[in-house]
Amino acid sequence: MARTNAIGLTKADYKGAPTTLCQGCGHNSILSQIIAALFEMNVRPEDVVKFSGIGCSSKAPTYMLSRSFGFNGLHGRMPALATGALVADITLKGIGMSGDGDTASIGMGHFKHVLRRNLPLVYIVANNGVYGLTKGQFAPTAEKGLTLKRHGTNPYMPVDVCMEALAGGATFVARSFAGDPKQLKALIKAAFHHNGLAVIDVVSPCVTFNNEPSAHYSYGWARDHEAPLHRLDFIPPEEEILLDKPMEPGERRVIRLHDGSVVVLEQVDRDYDPTDRFAAMRALEESYRREVLLTGLLYIETEGRENLFQVLNLPEDKPLNRMTQEELRPAASVLEEINAKDMFHGADVRVNGR
Amino acid sequence: MARTNAIGLTKADYKGAPTTLCQGCGHNSILSQIIAALFEMNVRPEDVVKFSGIGCSSKAPTYMLSRSFGFNGLHGRMPALATGALVADITLKGIGMSGDGDTASIGMGHFKHVLRRNLPLVYIVANNGVYGLTKGQFAPTAEKGLTLKRHGTNPYMPVDVCMEALAGGATFVARSFAGDPKQLKALIKAAFHHNGLAVIDVVSPCVTFNNEPSAHYSYGWARDHEAPLHRLDFIPPEEEILLDKPMEPGERRVIRLHDGSVVVLEQVDRDYDPTDRFAAMRALEESYRREVLLTGLLYIETEGRENLFQVLNLPEDKPLNRMTQEELRPAASVLEEINAKDMFHGADVRVNGR
Amino acid sequence: MALKPAPEPASAPAAREVVNDFSITVATINGTGSQTSNLTILRALFRMGIPVSGKNIFPSNIQGLPTWYTIRVNKHGFLARRDEHEIVIAMNPATVHDDMNKVVPGGVFLYADHIRPQGLREDVIAYSMPVNRLARESGAPPRLRDYVANMVYVGVLAYLLGIDLEAIRAALDFHFRGKAKAVELNDSVVRAAFRWAEEHLEKRDPYRVAPMEATQGLILSDGNTAAALGALFGGVQFVSWYPITPSTDLAETLEHYLRRYRVRPDGKHTFAVIQAEDELAAINMAIGAGWAGLRAMTATSGPGLSLMTEAIGLAYYAEVPVVVWDVQRVGPSTGLPTRTQQGDILFIHFASHGDTEHILLFPANINEAFEFGWRAFDIAERLQAPVFVMSDLDLGMNHWMGQPFAYPDQDMDRGKVLWEEDLERWEQEKGVPWGRYLDVDGDGIPYRTVMGNRRPGASYFTRGTGHDEYARYTEDPEVWHRMVHRIKKKYRLGRKYLPRPVEDGPGTEVGIIAYGTTDAAMPEARYLLEHKGIATDYLRIRALPFHDEVGDFLARHRAVYVVEANRDGQMAMLLRMHYPQWATRIHSVARTDGLPLTATFIADSIAGQEG
C-alpha cells in the first residue's frame, strides 16, 4: 500500500495529469520535488493554488496537484494574475511556475513589481536558457557565447534571475538545479513557509534544445559546475525538537521563519550569511568569474518587510471571496449620506425665497 | 552678439519649442544641461536624434534641439523605439528621455533589455518619484513612507534605477540631480561619448506634486543630502592636452573612453573606482543606509563589451537607411538559384521516363 | 434631464432681455485654480434652480497653458455644448484675442484689465475688471493671489447676471466643506468684486438669470464620481488600475470611498486596490481576482485598453467576469488625452484575435454611470464575461445635473457560483458530475467554482488554450467548435441581462439612434428638427450586443440617423452589420474633434440629409 502522510494522503493525491513534457526534461524533476515537498509537509492540495504563464515550464502545473485550483494564464503575466487571485483568499498558498522566457523576457516588468509588493507566492523559474515550447530560441538567461545548431551564437549578456531578484528587493532568493533533488526540495519547503515572495531560480535543462554538455544549462555542465553554498534542511514548526542536538557555531546556521519553522544551513566551504543581501550579490558576482553554478539559499529576509496582504490590510478571519452582500454593499443610509453631503444640491426653497 | 561655439552655432541653435512644463520643474534644468553640453561639445543638432515615452519628462524633448529629429513614442516603449530607429543611421547619436514611471514601471522590461543589447544611447531618467503628467501618483521609485496629500503613504520599497541598471549589466551608470547642473552636464558629456548604453538617473523634482522638503525627490532633501562620489570633468579628445598638468595619484582618476575623450574624477571623500561594478552596488547599498543621495559616475565599462551596432555587424561607411535597391534587393540570379536549389521541383522528364 | 421645450426659439434677439439662456466661457491658464471659481458659478446657478452644465476644455499639461470652462445656462434644460459663447470671461493674455473673437455679436466680453486686449470688438459689450487690484485689496496672502484673482470674476459676473450672493455663499460653503476661513476669504472677494461692479459698471448687455425651480431635488456630479460610487455600492472587491486621463479620477475616487465605507470596525479592508505597474498588469490582476470570485474591475482609457487586448481575449474565452471602465478620450494613439470621443466602440466590441463580440454598456448621464457602476458586476458575474462600460471624458470629468443616486433595487447577482455545499446539491440535482464548462441549463452559461472551495472535485485548471466541458486541455476540432458556439449562445441569450434601449417619440418615420453622452444633445436637436418640420423618434442604445428593440426600431422607420462622436460612424457600421435588412436606411451623423457634439450640428446634419 502506498505510504500516507500525516493527513492521510498518498503521493498520488498530489499528482496531476500525465506529463506531456519531453522525457528527461528538467521541469518534470521540479514537479516531482514540489509534489514530494508538499506531501512531506502534509499540505492539503486544496490549500494550494497554482499559476503559470506560457511555455513548457508553464504547462508543467497541469502535471501536478490536480486537486488544487490552477490558472495557466498569459505569457509573462503570471505575477499579475497570481496577485489578483491570491488576494481573494489569503488562506491559500500560491505556487507560480514560470520559465526564463516567461519571466526574464516578456514578464520582466511584472516579475520586478511582484517582488516589490512582496506577494506571498512561491515563484519558481524553470530556467533552461531557451524557449522550449517555441523550439529552442535563446532565452535572455542564455550565456553569452552559447551556440545552438539552429540559432547561431548568442551575442548578449545573460539576465541573472537571482541578481535581478536581489536588486529588485526580493525577500527570498534561491538558486537550485533540477538535478539536485534534495536541495531543491528543501528550498521549496522553505519557500513555502516564507512570509512573502520566494524566488527559486532552478536550472532545469531542456533536453531537446539545450543540453549539449558545454552549455551552462545542460545537465552535464550544471552537474560538473554546481557549487552549493550550503547543505540545506527544512524543519517544520512541529518538529523543532530535532534541532535540539548540539550545534557547533560556524558549522551551521539556523534561520527561523515567521511561523516557527526553521531552515538549517550546513556550511560547505565557508560560512555564508544568507541574510546579507550584499553578500548574496557578491557571491553571485564571484560565481560568474569562477564559472560555477552557485546554488542554495542566497538571501532571505525574515522580518521587517510586510507582505502584500498586510499592506492591503486584508481580514484574516474570512477570505475576501466569501464575503456576502451584507459585507460588501454599504447600507442605503450610506448612500443617503453621500447624496446629502458629498453632492451639491439644486434649488432649495430658502435660497429661492419661496 | 550671442556666443558661438567651434562649429559656429549659438545656444539658440540647440533650443526647442518653449517649455510648457511647470516653472521650476527639474526636467527644465535637465534640458538646459543637455543643451549646454551639446553646445560646448560642438555637436551638430542634426547629428542627434531624440526619443521619449510618455510623461512630463517625455514631453521635455520637444523643448530642446528643434533641429534634431525626434520621436515621442508610447508610454514605456522608448527603448524599443530607439533601438529600431538608431540602427537606421549609426552616425547619429541618440538621446532618450524618460521618466521614472515610464522607465521603472510600464517600461521596466524594455529598460532591462536595451541594457543587455548595449544600444549606443544616452538614456536619461528624469526621476521625480511621482507620475507628474497624471497628477502625482506614486511612481515605483518613490521612497517607502512618502506621504502625498492626495495619495496617502507609499507602502512599497522603491525601485532604484541605478541598481537595476547595474544588475542588468549596463556599461555606464550614473546618478545626478537637476539641482547640480555642473555635475549633470559633465555626466551628459561623458554619456554622449560612451560607446554603448549610458544610463543617467537624475533626481528631477516635480515642484507641483512632490516637492515637500521631507520628500527624497524634493529640491530641499536632495540638496541637503547629496553626496557626490567625486568631482567630474569631461575632456573631449581634441583637448587632451589639458591633462598634461601633473597629477597626484589617489587624487584623481582618469578614464579614457573609446574615442579618446577622457573623464577626470577628482576624489571627494575616498577614492572610488567606477570600473568596479561591485563597488558601485556596495556604494548604492550604503547610500540607502546612510540616507544620502549618492551622485556621480557609478559605473563605466570602457572596453570588452560590443555595442548593438557591432553585434549586428552594421556597415560604418553608409547608413542602412540610405541604401538603395541595388544594395537591398538581391539579383534575379539569386532568386533563380533559390528556386532551383532550395525548392523541390515537380515532374521532370527523366523520372516520368518521357 | 431636459424640460419640455417652450415654443420660442433657443436664443432670442440681442435687443431684448435674455434670461436663463446663454453660455458663459471662462478663459484662464491651467494650474491657477480657476476651477474653484468656475464651479462656484455653476453651483450658484444650479442652486438658483436654473438648469446648467459645466464643461472644462483643458490641455494635456499641468501648468501654464490655456484652459476654458463653459457653463451653459438653459431654462429648457438643453445642456449640451454649443458653439456660441454669449459671455466670455478673459483671464489669459495668451488667448485674449481668440477669446474675444469667440463672443457672439451682441455678447459680453469681460476681461481682466491687466491682460489688455489690443482693440476691442465694436459688436460686443466689453467690461474690464481690475482683477489684480481687487485681489490685492482682498488681504489674501500673496501665495493665494492668483487664486483669489479668479474669485473677482465670480463677483463681477454675479452683479452683471444677477446671481444670488447667497447661492454663491452656499457653493463656497460646499466647496470648502465648511472651512470657515477659506469660505470667508473667497466670499469677501466675491462681494467686494460685486460691489465694485455695482459702483463702476453700467450694465449694457441683455443677459441675466432668474431663479427657477427646475433643479429642485437634483444634484450635480461628474461621471467618474458617479461611476466610483456605483462600484462601491456594487460591492466591488478588487480594483487594479494604472493612471491615465481621463479615468484616473474614477479609480482614485473609488479608493477614497472604499477607505471611507469599506473598512471594518477592526480596521480590516473588505477590498483591495492596487496601482499596477501598467495596464497589462492591471487587467491580468483583475482577471485573477475575478476568476477567484471577487468583484473585480479596472478603469482606463484608450491606450490602456489597447494594451489590455490580449487579456480581454483570455477573459472572453476562459469566461472570467471582470469589469472594465473605458473613459474614452480622443484616439487613435495618444491622441488628445484631455478631449472626448466615442471612438473605441468597434475596437472593443471585436477586441483581441479570434472571434469575439464583447459586451459594452453605454451610460449617458451620471445616474446611469452610477447604475452601470453596480450593475456591470451583476452582468459580468452572471455571464462570466468581461463587461466594458463605455464612459467618456465628457461624462467622466464634466459636471452634470442628475437625480440623487438611487440605491440598487436588486440584490447582488453573483451568478452561477458553487461553493462547497452548492456543489453537492448541484450534482444531485443535475445528475451529472460538475464540469466547469458544462451547459446544463441550456443558456450557454456554465457553473463555476472558485479558488478556496475545498470540496473534492471542485477544483479545475483554467487556461486560455482549448479545453473541453471539464476544463481539460484538448485540441479536438469538434470540441473547439462546440465551445466557441456555446459561448456565442451565452452572449446571444444573455442579452436579456443587459440594459434595454430607451425609446421616445411620437411614432414618426424618421428615427434617431444615439448612445452615451451624445444623448445630452438630443432633446435640443430634436426640438430644432421639429422646428424645421422634421418630427423624430429616438432610441438610445445602452448596450451591445443589440436588443431586439433596436431591430424593431429600424424596421419601423424610413430613415434612421445614428449620431455619434467619432469619425467613422462606428455604431452605424455595427448596425449595418447586424441588420442587413435595414442597412440602407441607416445614416451616419458622426463627427470627432475632441468636443462634445452640439445640437445644431446634429440637427443640421439630419436636416441636410433629409433634405
Add this chain to the structure above:
Amino acid sequence: MALKPAPEPASAPAAREVVNDFSITVATINGTGSQTSNLTILRALFRMGIPVSGKNIFPSNIQGLPTWYTIRVNKHGFLARRDEHEIVIAMNPATVHDDMNKVVPGGVFLYADHIRPQGLREDVIAYSMPVNRLARESGAPPRLRDYVANMVYVGVLAYLLGIDLEAIRAALDFHFRGKAKAVELNDSVVRAAFRWAEEHLEKRDPYRVAPMEATQGLILSDGNTAAALGALFGGVQFVSWYPITPSTDLAETLEHYLRRYRVRPDGKHTFAVIQAEDELAAINMAIGAGWAGLRAMTATSGPGLSLMTEAIGLAYYAEVPVVVWDVQRVGPSTGLPTRTQQGDILFIHFASHGDTEHILLFPANINEAFEFGWRAFDIAERLQAPVFVMSDLDLGMNHWMGQPFAYPDQDMDRGKVLWEEDLERWEQEKGVPWGRYLDVDGDGIPYRTVMGNRRPGASYFTRGTGHDEYARYTEDPEVWHRMVHRIKKKYRLGRKYLPRPVEDGPGTEVGIIAYGTTDAAMPEARYLLEHKGIATDYLRIRALPFHDEVGDFLARHRAVYVVEANRDGQMAMLLRMHYPQWATRIHSVARTDGLPLTATFIADSIAGQEG
C-alpha cells in the same frame, strides 16, 4: 493551381481502380522524425507529376503526442483538406483505434505490427508492417532507429501505390542536400521495405498512382518560406520579432536567407534582425525603424498581435510604414496554437482605440505569400501606414504546390521620402515650406523626411498626440478633424495600390467570395456545386479596404456566399457594413475548428442555403 475538372465524380466506387485521387494520412508521435518520411512521400508523388498537398496536424507540444500528416493526391488539382481518409498509416499505439476508424469503407489501413490494434475493421483493407524488424535490419545505429522506422512505411506505401523509387530517391537527395550517407541509409530502408512488401503483401486495395505531367515546372514550398523570400527580395532592412507558433519559421527562415544573401563582401550586414523581449518591443522597434526609413517588419500570431494593438494605433496616426505578418492560428486567447483560422480580420481591421481601418492583404498561396512579401513594403512606404499580411498556419506551415517564385516586376517603391536634395527641389516645386503632414498632392499622402537628413528644416518631431501639418503639437479641434479626415482620404484613395480582387466565373447569379487559404477549396467546391446544378461566379478578396470590384460583384449577383474559416463570418460582416445596399444578399459560410475548410462543407452549406 486546380486543373480543369474532369466530368467524373471526385471519388470513384471502391470496386474499380482508383488512380491519383485519394488521401493518405500518417498517424505518428511528434518528435520522432516522421516529417522526413512524410515529405519524402509528398515529394516523390509531386516529382511523378501528380498534384499533391501536405498538411501537418500537430499538437502544441514538443515530444510524445499524436500528430498526423495528410497528403492529398488529386489528379484534378483539388488539393484542399478532405474529411475522408482513404489510406491511413498507423504508427502511434495511442491513437490506433481512432485512426483505424478514420479510414473510409474500402480504404486501406496500414499499420506497424508492434502497435497491435485490437480487432481490425472488416470493411477496410488492412496491412501490417514489421516496422521494427526492418528498422533493425537496416543497420542504422540505434539512436536513428525510430527515425528509420518511419522510412519503412514509405517503402511499403511505395509498393502498394506504385510510387516511383527514383522519385523517392530524388526526394531523399533533396532532403539531405546530397549528404550521401544519409540518403543511402534512408533509401536502402525504403527499398528493403518495398522488397518486403513485394514479397509479403498481396495488394487487395484499389488505390494506385500513375505518373502525370501536372506538376511540371512547379515547386513545393510552405508559405512561411515563401513569405521570408518575398521579404528578402523586398529589400527588408529591419526585422524585430518574438517567437510564436506558427510565425516563428517565417522570421527564422528570413534571418537565414539574410545571412546568406545580404552580407556584403566586407562582412557587413545590410539588415538587422533582433529577437525582441516581447511583441510590444518587436512592434515598437519596427516602428522606430520604419520611421527612420528602413523597410521594417515583424511576424507574429494572434496573441502577439493583440499585444501590438497600442503601437498599431501609433503607426496609423503618426503615419509610419511598417509591415506586420499575422500567421493566424486559432483564437481567442492562446486557443489552439498549432491549428489554423482566419479569425483576426475584424480585430485587426479596427485594431486600437479611436477610428482606424487598417490595410490587410490576404495571400492565398505560396506565390502570393512571396509577392505580398515584397509588395507589402511598397504599400507601407507608399501609404506611410502599417500593412498587415494575413497569412495563416495552413499557408504558413503546410506544403503547397506553386510556380517558382517570380522576381519582382517593379522597382522598390520607397514612397514620398525626401532626402537632402529632394527637399530643396520639393520646396521650389511646390512653393510652400515642407511640412511633414501637408497634403500637397491631394491624395492624402504627405511627404516625409527621415532621421539622418541633415538639411536645415528637414527635421520634425513625431508623436502620437495631436499634431498639425507641420507636426507641431496641437489640441485644436479643427486640426484634429482635418488630420484624421486627411488620413481617411489617404486610405480611400490609396486602395489603388493594393492587390485587386481576382475574379472567375461564367457570369451567373450566384457569387462566392473567399480570401486567403480558403481559396484552396474553391475549385473543388464550385465543381461540386456545378454538379448540384448551381453555377457560381467567384471573387477572391486580396486586400482591405475593399476595391470597387467587390461592390460591383455584389451588385451583379442575386446571392453572394462569403466563405471563411472563423466562427462569426467576419468578412461577411465587413461586407455588410460597407455595402448596405447589398447587405441582404450577403450570406455567410463560416466555420472554425482549427482545420482548413473542406470543399464538401462549402458546397453543402451553399447548396443548403440555395436549396
